[in-house]
Amino acid sequence: QVQLVESGGGLVQPGGSLRLSCVVSGTSGDFFAYITMAWYRQPPGKAREWVASMSSGGYDGYPPSVKGRFSISRDIAKNTVYLNMNNLKPEDTAIYYCKAVERELWGQGTQVTVSS
Numbered sequence: 043q044v045q046l047v048e049s050g051g052g053l054v055q056p057g058g059s060l061r062l063s064c065v066v067s068g069t070s071g072d073f074f075a076y077i078t079m080a081w082y083r084q085p086p087g088k089a090r091e092w093v094a095s096m097s098s099g100g101y102d103g104y105p106p107s108v109k110g111r112f113s114i115s116r117d118i119a120k121n122t123v124y125l126n127m128n129n130l131k132p133e134d135t136a137i138y139y140c141k142a143v144e145r146e147l148w149g150q151g152t153q154v155t156v157s158s
Contacts, residue, residue, distance in 0.1 A: 043068040044147060046140050051152030054130055058156070062125040064140035064149055074098060074116055078143040079123045081114060083136035083154075090139070094125055108134075130156045 050062040062081070066073050078097050084090040094114040096102045102114050113126045123140055137151040 044073075044142070044145065046142060046147055046149035048138070048140055048149040048152040051138060051154045053155045053157065055158050056131055056156055058130050059126070059128045060130065060154060062127070062138055062140075062152060062154075064123045064125075066121040066123070066142070069121065071121070073121060073142075074118055074123075077145060079114070079116065080141045080143050081112075081123075081125045081138060082141060083134075083138045084151075085133075085136040088136075093138075095143070096123070127154070130154075132156050 045067050047065045047067060050060060054060050075098055078095060080095040081093050082090050083093050092105060093108050094104050094112055096114045096116060104112060111129045115124045135156050136154060138154050139151045140149040
């Protein structure tokens with residue numbers, strides 16, 4: 043019943059920015075009070091890797107590869123989680139997925155391509 047729907051991917055030049063969205067549907071609300079939300083990415087030919095998390099308490103975390111450039115946020119009223127990406131690099135090219143961690147639910151993914 044609960045689904046994650048991602049959007050916001052596209053083509054961006056190195057140094058540019060993108061904002062990804064993940065809308066949680068099929069819940070009456072208060073979803074984020076119980077669930078850790080996360081963003082992962084999968085570059086071409088590589089394994090999926092974690093890039094951001096936000097706990098139910100609103101605490102965020104990032105790996106060194108994106109810390110200072112990426113920021114996860116949420117709009118509780120809209121049941122939406124965002125990934126703000128700044129100073130994008132070609133190495134950031136990947137399919138980006140959101141995840142409701144405790145539910146082990148994934149979004150469908152959205153393509154981000156960083157290229158000049």
